[in-house]
Amino acid sequence: MIENVYQHFRKEEAPFIDMATDWIKQCEDQYTPVLTPFLDPRQFYILETLVGKSNEIHLFSYGGYEAAERKRAFVCPAYFEPRQEDFEISLYEIHYPTKFATLSHGKILGTLLSSGLKRTYFGDIISDGESWQFFVDETMGNYVTSQVNKIGHISVRIEEKMYTGLLVPKDSWTIINDTVSSMRVDTLLSSVFNVSRQRAKQMIESGKVKVNWTQMDRSDFLLDLLDIVSVRGYGRLQIQEIEGKSKKDKWKLKLGVLYK
The missing domain is CATH 3.10.290.10 (RNA-binding S4 domain)
Structure with missing residues (x-):
């Protein structure tokens, strides 16, 4: 673990550093893998820095597709290598009247958060220019589908999708x-x-x-x-x-x- 780790990061990042340190300590003390919520790239970088080059603890990440920005991570002992399904990520598609309405990333995210769940339960929101999908902690999928039936004034239906139905995102950096x-x-x-x-x-x-x-x-x-x-x-x-x-x-x- 890095000494005086707080000085390497922002003051406002201290709560996340404490949380990440707890994940690492839990893994060390119990010798069991710890699955994190969805992390943004900056948070994952901090976690990666804290884990360092330890031979005892490994770090794996997955966000539902190769280019994902927001990912869940496994902090785990050397013996454990997670499978894709271990990350507990579900994919959902938003069905809406595409001929009469348009959606946006901001409107979708705002609606998902208004369901009462924190941002850490949700991964990326992606679009091919018309259709929209999002990733969510699989334990919350049913809750989201029961809570969200409108985005703004647009009636929507949320449906779980297999990964074979993943959209090819339109945006690229x-x-x-x-x-x-x-x-x-x-x-x-x-x-x-x-x-x-x-x-x-x-x-x-x-x-x-x-x-x-x-x-x-x-x-x-x-x-x-x-x-x-x-x-x-x-x-x-x-x-x-x-x-x-x-x-x-x-x-x-x-x-x-x-x-x-």
């Missing part, structure tokens, strides 16, 4: 290399989406920006490796690599961008 003066969220938004810093601050202050699926109201918030920033009306960006500083003391970054 565009990889760009960028150089920025600061890791502040407003600086990144200004550079990636070609808006002024003032406009970026306005978007943050008006509640249009989320970092790792949590609304962000601080324009001076410092982003870090694998953070995902969502901007309503513009798209998303992810910090995939931090390549260091340039000779002019600017950050060199590799970014994934999903343009709206």
Whole structure:
């Protein structure tokens, strides 16, 4: 375990670090595998860092399909190697009148969370441009189908699907290399989406920006490796690599961008 681990991460990440540390300790003390809820890329990175290069504990992850952003993880002893079904992830499709209505990621997520379940029970929400599917902790699948029959004003029916019925997601990350003066969220938004810093601050202050699926109201918030920033009306960006500083003391970054 890393000494003084808190200093390596943000202050607000301390509760998750405590939770991840408990998973690791439980695995060590009981010598049994521990299945986590769905984690975002930043959380998985923290967990991966805490597990480190231990020969005694292994880490596996799965989110329902190869390119999943949100994944469940197994913290487990060396003897255990999970199968796909061990991750307890179910796939559901949303049936709705496609000729007369449209759905969006934000509307679907808002409806799922209004059912009373936390974000940690849900994996990715994917679309091929018309149809929509989502991943959920299999223990909550029946609850979701019983609770959700409308998304906004649109009547919907939620149906469990076999993995052979998985959609091919339409969205794919565009990889760009960028150089920025600061890791502040407003600086990144200004550079990636070609808006002024003032406009970026306005978007943050008006509640249009989320970092790792949590609304962000601080324009001076410092982003870090694998953070995902969502901007309503513009798209998303992810910090995939931090390549260091340039000779002019600017950050060199590799970014994934999903343009709206």
